[in-house]
Amino acid sequence: MNAQLPGLFTGQFTVNGATRLYGTIGDPIRQLRLTAMMPQIFAAAGVNAVWLPFEGGAELLPLLLDGLGKLRNFAGLTVTTPHEAAVLRLLGRATRRAEAAGSANLVRRERDGTLAGDNVEGAGFVRGLEAQGHRLRGASVWVVGLGAVGGAIAAALCEAGVGRLLLTEIQRMRIDATIDRLSRHYPDVPVAEVATPPKGIHVAINATPLGLRPEDPLSFDPLVLSPDVVVADVVMTPAETPLLHHARTHGRRIHHGRHMLDHQVPLTLDWFDIDAKGLDVVALARAIGR
Helix, strand or coil, rough: CCCCCCCCCCCCCCCCCCCCEEEECCCCCCCCCHHHHHHHHHHHHHEEEEEEEECCCCCCCHHHHHHCCCCCEEEEEECCCCHHHHHHCCCCEHHHHHHHHHHHHHHHHEECCCCCEEHHHHHHHHHHHHCCCCCCCCEEEEEECCCCCHHHHHHHHCCCCCCEEEEEEEHHHHHHHHHHHHHHCCCCCCCEEEECCCCCEEEEEEECCCCCCCCCHHHHHCHCCCCEEHHHHHHHHCCHHHHHHHHHCCCCCCEHHHHHHHHHHHHHHHHHHCCCCCCCCHHHHHHHHH
């Protein structure tokens, strides 16, 4: 890694009174790649900041936001499971795509102390697909699973101008709430629920946690889809999930979950107004995350 990124970790850094505070809140968070990546990106960019892990349940979230929001050197948080939906209700304002997603995974402190939220999880996934040459504008896309990640991806797909969005979710309240939000924020995109794999789609996305464990069943059978459908997964570990392995070994094109995080990093830096000084942040994130 050092051979590809010469000098990345050679600079000296000292925490001082001008150091900005960032972090991640979730439960659990020890498995996350981002908390290890961001300090190294800060070092590469010469940013005087630290990234801290905050692990705790639902009772911690309002206390943490209230306390950190009063600190003038607090800059922001990334938010992960299970807090993405709850945090949205605690913010002073949020972006359109966060409102459409029904969750936020980024929180920043504005100059007046207001906490503002965005959701770039779905946008990162969309950018990752597009960077791999998969055109989404006008495409027909199927998303399976509408938890926080799936809801964010659904909103980002609408923002990207897909021609049709089809959704599958076993929880009735989730599907109803998601379709309602998307219809209000993106009325020009046809959105519908489907119970079985649809015909005529271009991209099929697993947005469920299925695939994290070897014994998990497949969220859908990729072989019932047309051979030209791109099969994508949000699960990052293992890199090639059983779904993607099954699809690839039967001649399907696949898209790995790791691209979602790599392409979230520049969006995260932009939201926090962090100058990466001309670095190829996606390549840097990819190298660090190996």
